[in-house]
Amino acid sequence: MNLRRDVFQAIADPTRRAILLLVATQSMTAGAIAANFDTARPTVSKHLQILSECELLGSEQNGREIYYHINATKMKEVADFIEPFRKMWDDRFNKLEDIMKNYKPTK
Amino acid sequence: MALKTKVDAKDGQNDLLITRSFDLPVELLFEAYINPEIVEQWMGTKVLTLENKRHGSWHFQTFDPNGNIVFEANGVIHEFSPNLRIIRTFEMENAPFGVQLEFLEFEKVTTDTSRLNMHIVYRSVEQRDRMLQLPFAKGLNMAHNRLEEVVNQLKIKGYEKVK
Numbered sequence: 001m002n003l004r005r006d007v008f009q010a011i012a013d014p015t016r017r018a019i020l021l022l023v024a025t026q027s028m029t030a031g032a033i034a035a036n037f038d039t040a041r042p043t044v045s046k047h048l049q050i051l052s053e054c055e056l057l058g059s060e061q062n063g064r065e066i067y068y069h070i071n072a073t074k075m076k077e078v079a080d081f082i083e084p085f086r087k088m089w090d091d092r093f094n095k096l097e098d099i100m101k102n103y104k105p106t107k
Numbered sequence: 108m109a110l111k112t113k114v115d116a117k118d119g120q121n122d123l124l125i126t127r128s129f130d131l132p133v134e135l136l137f138e139a140y141i142n143p144e145i146v147e148q149w150m151g152t153k154v155l156t157l158e159n160k161r162h163g164s165w166h167f168q169t170f171d172p173n174g175n176i177v178f179e180a181n182g183v184i185h186e187f188s189p190n191l192r193i194i195r196t197f198e199m200e201n202a203p204f205g206v207q208l209e210f211l212e213f214e215k216v217t218t219d220t221s222r223l224n225m226h227i228v229y230r231s232v233e234q235r236d237r238m239l240q241l242p243f244a245k246g247l248n249m250a251h252n253r254l255e256e257v258v259n260q261l262k263i264k265g266y267e268k269v270k
Contacts, residue, residue: 099149
Protein backbone atom coordinates (compact mmCIF):
# COMPACT_ATOMS: atom_id res chain seq x y z
CA MET A 1 0.00 0.00 0.00
CA ASN A 2 1.50 3.27 -1.04
CA LEU A 3 -1.09 5.88 -0.16
CA ARG A 4 0.05 9.45 0.02
CA ARG A 5 -0.05 10.67 3.57
CA ASP A 6 -2.81 13.05 4.48
CA VAL A 7 -1.35 16.51 4.90
CA PHE A 8 -3.86 17.44 7.56
CA GLN A 9 -3.11 14.35 9.54
CA ALA A 10 0.51 15.34 9.31
CA ILE A 11 -0.01 18.80 10.76
CA ALA A 12 -2.52 17.64 13.36
CA ASP A 13 0.45 16.51 15.44
CA PRO A 14 1.81 19.24 17.74
CA THR A 15 5.44 18.16 17.37
CA ARG A 16 5.19 18.26 13.61
CA ARG A 17 3.60 21.70 13.73
CA ALA A 18 6.46 22.85 15.95
CA ILE A 19 8.97 21.45 13.45
CA LEU A 20 7.30 23.35 10.62
CA LEU A 21 7.50 26.54 12.66
CA LEU A 22 11.19 25.93 13.35
CA VAL A 23 12.15 25.51 9.71
CA ALA A 24 9.82 28.23 8.47
CA THR A 25 12.57 30.85 8.65
CA GLN A 26 15.74 28.81 8.13
CA SER A 27 17.01 25.45 6.86
CA MET A 28 18.03 23.14 9.68
CA THR A 29 19.67 19.75 10.06
CA ALA A 30 17.82 16.89 11.73
CA GLY A 31 20.16 17.19 14.69
CA ALA A 32 19.51 20.91 15.15
CA ILE A 33 15.75 20.29 14.90
CA ALA A 34 15.87 17.42 17.39
CA ALA A 35 17.79 19.59 19.87
CA ASN A 36 14.59 21.62 20.31
CA PHE A 37 12.58 18.67 21.57
CA ASP A 38 12.67 16.34 24.56
CA THR A 39 11.54 13.57 22.25
CA ALA A 40 13.98 10.83 21.28
CA ARG A 41 15.95 11.45 18.11
CA PRO A 42 14.39 8.52 16.15
CA THR A 43 10.94 9.96 16.95
CA VAL A 44 11.96 13.30 15.48
CA SER A 45 13.35 11.49 12.44
CA LYS A 46 10.01 9.76 12.00
CA HIS A 47 8.25 13.14 12.12
CA LEU A 48 10.66 14.51 9.54
CA GLN A 49 10.00 11.53 7.33
CA ILE A 50 6.23 12.00 7.56
CA LEU A 51 6.51 15.73 6.81
CA SER A 52 8.79 14.98 3.86
CA GLU A 53 6.47 12.28 2.52
CA CYS A 54 3.58 14.71 2.33
CA GLU A 55 5.92 17.29 0.84
CA LEU A 56 5.55 19.85 3.59
CA LEU A 57 9.31 19.64 4.05
CA GLY A 58 11.96 19.77 1.41
CA SER A 59 15.55 18.73 2.01
CA GLU A 60 18.93 19.19 0.42
CA GLN A 61 22.26 17.55 0.99
CA ASN A 62 25.07 19.87 2.00
CA GLY A 63 28.26 17.93 2.56
CA ARG A 64 27.47 15.21 5.07
CA GLU A 65 24.42 16.98 6.43
CA ILE A 66 20.84 17.06 5.20
CA TYR A 67 19.14 20.41 5.65
CA TYR A 68 15.36 20.58 5.95
CA HIS A 69 13.31 23.55 4.83
CA ILE A 70 9.64 24.31 4.55
CA ASN A 71 7.90 23.75 1.21
CA ALA A 72 6.01 27.01 0.79
CA THR A 73 3.97 25.82 -2.19
CA LYS A 74 2.64 22.84 -0.30
CA MET A 75 1.96 24.94 2.79
CA LYS A 76 -0.20 27.20 0.64
CA GLU A 77 -2.18 24.16 -0.37
CA VAL A 78 -2.73 23.42 3.30
CA ALA A 79 -3.91 26.97 3.76
CA ASP A 80 -6.75 26.15 1.37
CA PHE A 81 -9.30 26.82 4.05
CA ILE A 82 -12.08 24.86 2.39
CA GLU A 83 -10.32 21.52 2.77
CA PRO A 84 -10.81 21.14 6.55
CA PHE A 85 -14.47 22.04 6.11
CA ARG A 86 -14.80 19.39 3.41
CA LYS A 87 -12.91 16.89 5.54
CA MET A 88 -15.18 17.57 8.51
CA TRP A 89 -18.23 16.69 6.43
CA ASP A 90 -16.46 13.79 4.76
CA ASP A 91 -15.63 12.30 8.17
CA ARG A 92 -19.21 12.74 9.36
CA PHE A 93 -20.64 11.18 6.22
CA ASN A 94 -18.19 8.28 6.37
CA LYS A 95 -19.39 7.62 9.89
CA LEU A 96 -23.02 7.90 8.81
CA GLU A 97 -22.39 5.42 6.00
CA ASP A 98 -20.68 2.93 8.32
CA ILE A 99 -23.45 3.15 10.90
CA MET A 100 -26.23 2.72 8.37
CA LYS A 101 -24.55 -0.24 6.67
CA ASN A 102 -24.96 -2.10 9.95
CA TYR A 103 -28.31 -0.63 10.79
CA LYS A 104 -31.19 -2.97 11.61
CA PRO A 105 -34.55 -1.25 11.80
CA THR A 106 -36.18 -1.89 15.17
CA LYS A 107 -39.66 -0.80 14.20
CA MET B 108 -9.75 8.54 -6.80
CA ALA B 109 -12.72 10.89 -6.90
CA LEU B 110 -13.65 12.54 -3.63
CA LYS B 111 -16.89 11.22 -2.19
CA THR B 112 -17.69 14.50 -0.49
CA LYS B 113 -17.45 17.70 -2.50
CA VAL B 114 -17.77 21.29 -1.38
CA ASP B 115 -18.53 23.93 -3.95
CA ALA B 116 -18.10 27.41 -2.49
CA LYS B 117 -17.69 30.03 -5.18
CA ASP B 118 -15.83 33.23 -4.36
CA GLY B 119 -17.98 36.14 -3.34
CA GLN B 120 -21.19 34.15 -2.86
CA ASN B 121 -23.19 33.74 0.34
CA ASP B 122 -23.97 30.08 -0.21
CA LEU B 123 -22.27 26.74 -0.73
CA LEU B 124 -23.10 23.27 -1.93
CA ILE B 125 -22.02 20.03 -0.25
CA THR B 126 -22.58 16.85 -2.24
CA ARG B 127 -21.93 13.31 -1.15
CA SER B 128 -22.65 9.91 -2.68
CA PHE B 129 -23.48 7.00 -0.38
CA ASP B 130 -23.44 3.24 -0.75
CA LEU B 131 -26.80 3.24 0.96
CA PRO B 132 -30.40 3.10 -0.21
CA VAL B 133 -31.92 6.57 0.04
CA GLU B 134 -34.29 5.32 2.77
CA LEU B 135 -31.35 4.47 5.03
CA LEU B 136 -29.64 7.76 4.28
CA PHE B 137 -32.81 9.58 5.25
CA GLU B 138 -33.19 7.47 8.39
CA ALA B 139 -29.74 8.64 9.48
CA TYR B 140 -31.11 12.19 9.50
CA ILE B 141 -34.34 11.58 11.39
CA ASN B 142 -33.47 8.90 13.97
CA PRO B 143 -32.12 10.80 17.02
CA GLU B 144 -29.95 7.89 18.19
CA ILE B 145 -28.30 7.64 14.79
CA VAL B 146 -27.86 11.40 14.46
CA GLU B 147 -26.12 11.40 17.84
CA GLN B 148 -23.65 8.80 16.61
CA TRP B 149 -22.51 10.38 13.38
CA MET B 150 -22.84 14.02 14.38
CA GLY B 151 -21.20 13.35 17.74
CA THR B 152 -23.74 15.42 19.62
CA LYS B 153 -26.65 14.96 22.01
CA VAL B 154 -30.06 15.34 20.39
CA LEU B 155 -32.44 17.13 22.76
CA THR B 156 -35.20 17.77 20.26
CA LEU B 157 -35.77 16.51 16.74
CA GLU B 158 -39.32 16.98 15.52
CA ASN B 159 -39.41 15.54 12.02
CA LYS B 160 -42.29 17.53 10.62
CA ARG B 161 -43.14 20.84 9.03
CA HIS B 162 -42.95 23.57 11.69
CA GLY B 163 -41.04 21.18 13.93
CA SER B 164 -37.87 22.20 15.71
CA TRP B 165 -34.52 20.63 16.55
CA HIS B 166 -31.95 21.23 19.26
CA PHE B 167 -28.48 19.64 19.63
CA GLN B 168 -26.00 19.94 22.50
CA THR B 169 -22.44 18.66 22.81
CA PHE B 170 -20.61 18.36 26.13
CA ASP B 171 -16.94 17.99 26.87
CA PRO B 172 -15.82 15.27 29.35
CA ASN B 173 -16.24 17.78 32.21
CA GLY B 174 -19.88 18.37 31.36
CA ASN B 175 -19.43 21.83 29.84
CA ILE B 176 -21.42 22.65 26.73
CA VAL B 177 -19.00 23.04 23.82
CA PHE B 178 -21.52 23.16 21.02
CA GLU B 179 -25.17 24.00 20.92
CA ALA B 180 -27.31 24.54 17.86
CA ASN B 181 -30.98 24.74 17.01
CA GLY B 182 -33.36 25.43 14.19
CA VAL B 183 -36.80 24.89 12.74
CA ILE B 184 -37.97 22.63 9.96
CA HIS B 185 -39.74 24.25 7.05
CA GLU B 186 -40.32 21.24 4.84
CA PHE B 187 -40.24 17.57 5.68
CA SER B 188 -40.70 15.21 2.72
CA PRO B 189 -39.61 11.64 3.63
CA ASN B 190 -36.76 10.26 1.50
CA LEU B 191 -36.79 13.41 -0.57
CA ARG B 192 -36.18 16.73 1.12
CA ILE B 193 -35.66 18.56 4.40
CA ILE B 194 -35.55 22.35 4.50
CA ARG B 195 -34.45 23.73 7.84
CA THR B 196 -32.66 26.55 9.58
CA PHE B 197 -29.46 26.11 11.57
CA GLU B 198 -28.08 28.45 14.19
CA MET B 199 -25.22 27.94 16.59
CA GLU B 200 -25.90 29.30 20.05
CA ASN B 201 -23.46 31.66 21.75
CA ALA B 202 -21.67 32.21 18.47
CA PRO B 203 -21.59 35.28 16.24
CA PHE B 204 -22.48 33.41 13.06
CA GLY B 205 -26.18 34.02 12.72
CA VAL B 206 -28.77 31.74 11.22
CA GLN B 207 -28.35 29.78 8.00
CA LEU B 208 -30.85 28.11 5.72
CA GLU B 209 -30.27 24.50 4.67
CA PHE B 210 -31.82 22.65 1.75
CA LEU B 211 -31.16 18.91 2.05
CA GLU B 212 -32.05 16.96 -1.07
CA PHE B 213 -32.01 13.17 -0.76
CA GLU B 214 -31.61 11.57 -4.13
CA LYS B 215 -32.04 7.92 -5.09
CA VAL B 216 -29.32 6.91 -7.55
CA THR B 217 -29.85 3.14 -7.69
CA THR B 218 -31.63 0.74 -5.30
CA ASP B 219 -28.50 0.59 -3.16
CA THR B 220 -26.93 3.98 -3.71
CA SER B 221 -27.99 7.50 -3.03
CA ARG B 222 -26.78 11.06 -2.99
CA LEU B 223 -27.18 13.99 -0.67
CA ASN B 224 -27.14 17.55 -1.96
CA MET B 225 -26.86 20.08 0.81
CA HIS B 226 -27.33 23.70 -0.19
CA ILE B 227 -26.56 26.15 2.62
CA VAL B 228 -27.42 29.83 2.36
CA TYR B 229 -25.82 32.35 4.74
CA ARG B 230 -26.83 35.92 5.41
CA SER B 231 -23.66 37.35 3.87
CA VAL B 232 -20.49 36.35 2.04
CA GLU B 233 -18.47 37.22 5.16
CA GLN B 234 -20.61 34.93 7.29
CA ARG B 235 -20.21 32.06 4.87
CA ASP B 236 -16.45 32.47 4.75
CA ARG B 237 -16.24 32.57 8.54
CA MET B 238 -18.19 29.32 8.81
CA LEU B 239 -15.96 27.77 6.17
CA GLN B 240 -12.85 28.77 8.08
CA LEU B 241 -14.13 27.54 11.42
CA PRO B 242 -13.01 23.92 10.95
CA PHE B 243 -9.68 25.15 9.63
CA ALA B 244 -9.04 27.20 12.76
CA LYS B 245 -10.60 24.82 15.26
CA GLY B 246 -10.00 21.58 13.42
CA LEU B 247 -6.29 21.47 13.98
CA ASN B 248 -6.63 21.78 17.73
CA MET B 249 -9.52 19.36 17.86
CA ALA B 250 -7.71 16.80 15.74
CA HIS B 251 -4.72 17.25 17.98
CA ASN B 252 -6.82 16.79 21.13
CA ARG B 253 -8.47 13.72 19.68
CA LEU B 254 -5.10 12.33 18.73
CA GLU B 255 -3.89 12.86 22.26
CA GLU B 256 -6.95 11.03 23.56
CA VAL B 257 -6.26 8.11 21.26
CA VAL B 258 -2.61 8.06 22.23
CA ASN B 259 -3.55 8.12 25.92
CA GLN B 260 -5.93 5.22 25.35
CA LEU B 261 -3.12 3.28 23.72
CA LYS B 262 -0.87 4.03 26.65
CA ILE B 263 -3.50 2.78 29.08
CA LYS B 264 -4.12 -0.40 27.13
CA GLY B 265 -0.43 -1.01 26.73
CA TYR B 266 1.37 -1.78 23.54
CA GLU B 267 0.79 -5.52 23.33
CA LYS B 268 -2.42 -5.05 21.38
CA VAL B 269 -0.96 -2.44 19.10
CA LYS B 270 2.32 -4.28 18.65
